[in-house]
Amino acid sequence: MSGRTVTIAQVAKHAGVAVSTVSYVLSGKRTISADTRRRVLDSISELGYHPNAGARALASKRSNVIALVLPLRAGMHVPVLMRFASAVVTAARRFDHDVLLLTADEGTAGIRRVAASAMVDALVLMDVELDDRRVPLLRELPEPSVLIGFPAEPAGLTCVDLDFAAAGARCVEHLAERGHEEIALLGAPSVVYERGTGFARRTREGFVEAVEAHALKGVALPCEETFDEVHETVRDLLLDHPGVSGLVVHNEAAVSHVLAALRQLGRRVPDDVAVVAICPDDVAERAGPPLTSVLIPAEEVGREAVRLVMEKLEGRVVPDSTLLAPILAVRAST
Amino acid sequence: MSGRTVTIAQVAKHAGVAVSTVSYVLSGKRTISADTRRRVLDSISELGYHPNAGARALASKRSNVIALVLPLRAGMHVPVLMRFASAVVTAARRFDHDVLLLTADEGTAGIRRVAASAMVDALVLMDVELDDRRVPLLRELPEPSVLIGFPAEPAGLTCVDLDFAAAGARCVEHLAERGHEEIALLGAPSVVYERGTGFARRTREGFVEAVEAHALKGVALPCEETFDEVHETVRDLLLDHPGVSGLVVHNEAAVSHVLAALRQLGRRVPDDVAVVAICPDDVAERAGPPLTSVLIPAEEVGREAVRLVMEKLEGRVVPDSTLLAPILAVRAST
DNA sequence: GCCGGTCGTCGAAGCGCTTCGACAGTTTCA
DNA sequence: TGAAACTGTCGAAGCGCTTCGACGACCGGC
Numbered sequence: 001m002s003g004r005t006v007t008i009a010q011v012a013k014h015a016g017v018a019v020s021t022v023s024y025v026l027s028g029k030r031t032i033s034a035d036t037r038r039r040v041l042d043s044i045s046e047l048g049y050h051p052n053a054g055a056r057a058l059a060s061k062r063s064n065v066i067a068l069v070l071p072l073r074a075g076m077h078v079p080v081l082m083r084f085a086s087a088v089v090t091a092a093r094r095f096d097h098d099v100l101l102l103t104a105d106e107g108t109a110g111i112r113r114v115a116a117s118a119m120v121d122a123l124v125l126m127d128v129e130l131d132d133r134r135v136p137l138l139r140e141l142p143e144p145s146v147l148i149g150f151p152a153e154p155a156g157l158t159c160v161d162l163d164f165a166a167a168g169a170r171c172v173e174h175l176a177e178r179g180h181e182e183i184a185l186l187g188a189p190s191v192v193y194e195r196g197t198g199f200a201r202r203t204r205e206g207f208v209e210a211v212e213a214h215a216l217k218g219v220a221l222p223c224e225e226t227f228d229e230v231h232e233t234v235r236d237l238l239l240d241h242p243g244v245s246g247l248v249v250h251n252e253a254a255v256s257h258v259l260a261a262l263r264q265l266g267r268r269v270p271d272d273v274a275v276v277a278i279c280p281d282d283v284a285e286r287a288g289p290p291l292t293s294v295l296i297p298a299e300e301v302g303r304e305a306v307r308l309v310m311e312k313l314e315g316r317v318v319p320d321s322t323l324l325a326p327i328l329a330v331r332a333s334t
Numbered sequence: 335m336s337g338r339t340v341t342i343a344q345v346a347k348h349a350g351v352a353v354s355t356v357s358y359v360l361s362g363k364r365t366i367s368a369d370t371r372r373r374v375l376d377s378i379s380e381l382g383y384h385p386n387a388g389a390r391a392l393a394s395k396r397s398n399v400i401a402l403v404l405p406l407r408a409g410m411h412v413p414v415l416m417r418f419a420s421a422v423v424t425a426a427r428r429f430d431h432d433v434l435l436l437t438a439d440e441g442t443a444g445i446r447r448v449a450a451s452a453m454v455d456a457l458v459l460m461d462v463e464l465d466d467r468r469v470p471l472l473r474e475l476p477e478p479s480v481l482i483g484f485p486a487e488p489a490g491l492t493c494v495d496l497d498f499a500a501a502g503a504r505c506v507e508h509l510a511e512r513g514h515e516e517i518a519l520l521g522a523p524s525v526v527y528e529r530g531t532g533f534a535r536r537t538r539e540g541f542v543e544a545v546e547a548h549a550l551k552g553v554a555l556p557c558e559e560t561f562d563e564v565h566e567t568v569r570d571l572l573l574d575h576p577g578v579s580g581l582v583v584h585n586e587a588a589v590s591h592v593l594a595a596l597r598q599l600g601r602r603v604p605d606d607v608a609v610v611a612i613c614p615d616d617v618a619e620r621a622g623p624p625l626t627s628v629l630i631p632a633e634e635v636g637r638e639a640v641r642l643v644m645e646k647l648e649g650r651v652v653p654d655s656t657l658l659a660p661i662l663a664v665r666a667s668t
Numbered sequence: 669g670c671c672g673g674t675c676g677t678c679g680a681a682g683c684g685c686t687t688c689g690a691c692a693g694t695t696t697c698a
Numbered sequence: 699t700g701a702a703a704c705t706g707t708c709g710a711a712g713c714g715c716t717t718c719g720a721c722g723a724c725c726g727g728c
Contacts, residue, residue: 005452007684018708023686030687033706050450054397055684057388058713065453068435070420082416086404089437093444098453101402101435103423110427116384118339119399119432227590227622256561257622260594286587288561288594341714352678357716364717367676389714392683674725681718688711695704 006049015043026051057118066092066309067120069102069111069134071127080252080280080298084126084148087302095310097121108137115143122309124148128159130196144312146305150198150321158312160305160322164199164278167294167326168206171248171276172214174292178274178334180246182217184237186258187250190222203250203278217243223251223258230257235265246334249291250278259287274334281329289332297324340383349377360385391452400426400643401454403436403445403468405461414586414614414632418460418482421636429644431455442471449477456643458482462493464530478646480639484532484655492646494639494656498533498612501628501660502540505582505610506548508626512608512668514580516551518571520592521584524556537584537612551577557585557592564591569599580668583625584612593621608668615663623666631658 012019017036024030025040032040043049057063068088070081089099100120102110111134114120121143125134128149138145139156147159168185175183185207187193188200204220211218219241223233237244249258255277259269267273269289277284277293284293304322311318346353351370358364359374366374377383391397402422404415423433434454436444445468448454455477459468462483472479473490481493502519509517519541521527522534538554545552553575557567571578583592589611593603601607603623611618611627618627638656645652 005450005684009684019685020687020709021707024707027686030707031705036706048450050447052392052684053451053453054388054391055713056686058386058392058715059684059686061686061713063388065434085419085435086437089435090439093440098448099435100399101419101423101433103420105424106427113384114432116339116382117387119387226620226624227593231622253620256590256594257620259561260590260597260622263594263598286560286591288565288591290560339714342716343714353715354679354717355677358677361716364677365675370676386714389683390716392685393714393716395683395716669728671727672725675723676721677723678721679719681716683715683717685713686711687713688709690708690710692707693705696702698699698701 005052006047008049008051011040011043011047011049014047015039061118063119063121064096065098065100065120066306067100067102067111067114067123069104069123069125071104080296081126083280083298084302087299088124088306091303091306095306097306097310108134111137111141115141122146122313124305124309128198130198130201144309146309146312148301148305150202152196154320156320158308158318158320158322160301160308161199161324162296162301163323163326164202165206165209166323167278168203168248168250169210169213170294170326170328171278172207172210172216172218174276174328174330174334175246175248175274176210176214176216178246180216180274182241182243183211183246183248184218184241184244185220185248185250186223186233186237186254187220188222189224189251193222200250207248217241219244223249223254225251225253225257227257227260230254231261231264234258234261238265238267245272246274246276248276248278252279252283255279255283255291256287259289270332270334276328276334284329284331287333292329292331292334294326294328297327300324339386340381342383342385345374345377345381345383348381349373395452397453397455398430399432399434399454400640401434401436401445401448401457403438403457403459405438414630415460417614417632418636421633422458422640425637425640429640431644442468445471445475449475456480456647458639458643462532464532464535478643480643480646482635482639484536486530488654490654492642492652492654492656494635494642495533495658496630496635497657497660498536499540499543500657501612502537502582502584503544503547504628504660504662505612506541506544506550506552508610508662508664508668509580509582509608510544510548510550512580514550514608516575516577517545517580517582518552518575518578519554519582519584520557520567520571520588521554522556523558523585527556534584541582551575553578557583557588559585559587559591561591561594564588565595565598568592568595572599572601579606580608580610582610582612586613586617589613589617589625590621593623604666604668610662610668612660618663618665621667626663626665626668628660628662631661634658 012022123145126148128147130152132151135151150159192200277291281295284291308318346356426433457479460482462481464486466485469485484493526534611625615629618625642652
């Protein structure tokens with residue numbers, strides 16, 4: 001309410017105290033008597049006071065904003081990204097911070113800019129690649145940062161992710177428990193492996209190791225995302241490995257095509273072929289039939305990333321690596 | 335370069351000029367001799383100077399940040415959202431602005447907060463509903479705003495969107511040209527219509543009107559998003575309306591299920607049933623078969639929204655309503 | 669050769685906030 | 699019963715930037 005912007009000076013005058021007293025009421029950095037505090041808070045709400053973010057940042061050297069750097073490249077699981085982003089915003093708000101959105105197409109320049117101009121106090125980066133150009137920059141930046149995903153050399157960085165190797169292994173275990181002896185992994189498009197994206201490779205490694213550990217026969221293939229290519233991949237797979245009775249699909253965009261292809265090839269799920277997916281829950285539930293899946297815990301990862309970056313802002317030491325355990329939800333497909 | 339933050343004062347000293355001169359070089363608001371300008375710019379890059387955003391905002395009353403308010407509710411086309419967001423960020427950078435990300439779960443409080451604290455100069459809101467609680471707030475806010483989507487009462491607001499009515503009509507026209515006489519629209523889940531989301535209704539209206547205009551038989555149905563529900567909807571549709579030979583699908587998540595259902599029901603696309611979708615291009619291309627579609631021009635809408643909000647920031651008058659014309663891409667499905 | 673106009677630059681006054689040091693007034697406890 | 703230690707509050711000094719008014723220097727016109 002009231003004409004134009006309300007300043008702390010007006011609040012102070014209205015409450016009959018000094019400007020600094022208002023500031024201390026707000027920050028709690030010095031003790032203020034209950035009586036004074038009341039009066040100040042009353043004035044604040046009566047006048048509709050909101051501290052000016054710029055002035056606050058200038059004086060305190062804290063902007064209360066964190067940067068969220070999104071990838072937005074080919075081959076990404078866009079809906080998952082969105083859920084990460086949403087989780088990050090929500091979590092940041094809990095720490096009284098806002099989120100500045102950066103896209104990767106500005107490259108390292110954007111990161112440097114927002115850090116150097118003190119627009120943000122800290123950074124959260126998504127979809128980090130094994131050999132990520134932004135990593136060296138982060139190391140030399142004074143602002144704390146947290147990565148979602150793992151680069152090849154994560155020493156000295158703080159990284160969070162689903163434990164994809166464990167997720168791959170968990171799927172294999174599940175199929176082994178169900179008695180399948182020959183299984184296959186349909187993964188990301190080959191370009192994603194070539195780019196060195198960590199999660200795709202780690203899932204495959206977990207798959208391969210678990211296959212060996214359980215003495216199964218297993219094959220891991222990349223998988224493109226158009227219907228025709230998926231159909232071809234599935235057909236060739238079933239021809240080349242007729243004994244395959246279990247499928248792990250780690251490719252959100254291809255999931256429904258895989259199911260359609262199996263249907264068309266006359267394979268019933270789960271009677272002829274069991275299918276486990278690594279994908280968001282809603283995709284698994286929406287599929288026909290609903291898929292047994294390891295969910296990608298976007299909310300949890302986002303929340304954890306924010307928690308870690310806030311810890312670092314407080315100057316506390318946090319673990320270099322945080323791997324979230326996979327959770328398998330059993331549905332109709334196995 | 336150099337130890338800790340570089341200020342404008344250090345640049346001024348290094349270049350042998352006054353602080354204000356450096357400022358004018360940067361802003362171009364007063365004429366500066368070529369010689370002085372050179373020296374200042376050299377000092378800036380030598381010292382690695384980046385203006386402090388907080389100080390700048392405080393002194394100039396401009397934060398050079400716009401807020402992007404995302405919905406993140408059930409029934410949303412998440413990948414489309416992401417592309418909007420990305421387009422908005424890219425466009426904003428072109429105007430030398432950054433983007434603060436807000437999610438709707440903070441409600442109107444978040445909008446009020448970032449506006450009142452001068453964190454942002456302007457706002458862009460996505461996925462506006464017909465009866466949106468945020469709209470009254472926007473009207474009273476001094477900061478300019480642009481909506482992506484249309485509320486019931488758009489007077490006095492600035493709104494941008496794909497012309498969904500025209501898109502629905504365009505699909506009908508296309509099917510009519512191909513000689514289909516009985517067609518159907520599979521739309522959003524019914525909850526989306528009930529919520530009063532504009533784009534779903536407008537597509538349906540465009541569809542219905544065009545059906546009449548072309549003297550066709552037509553039926554419009556909501557469409558859920560799980561495989562089983564889609565399958566049922568399609569089956570019932572073909573039973574109840576055996577003459578239907580053309581389908582318009584305005585539901586991104588259901589598109590691949592519709593195709594799978596048709597396949598399972600023994601209908602060939604496009605020989606038995608022609609399918610036109612209103613969805614992002616990549617979904618249409620990835621489908622089997624690739625779909626004739628009206629693309630959702632996310633990039634263009636985002637860019638246009640930013641352009642409009644910048645115009646308003648400059649104090650210029652802009653049209654209340656901007657409808658982007660639909661573009662139909664013909665592919666294998668019709 | 670003098671006057672009114674640019675042109676290019678400077679100095680200083682804020683912008684609204686945080687935070688430090690100071691200082692009455694109260695307790696606490698040797 | 700004083701010195702020491704708190705408590706609660708104030709005033710003022712910035713934080714780094716933009717912007718306004720001022721002011722020499724230089725220009726052209728009469």
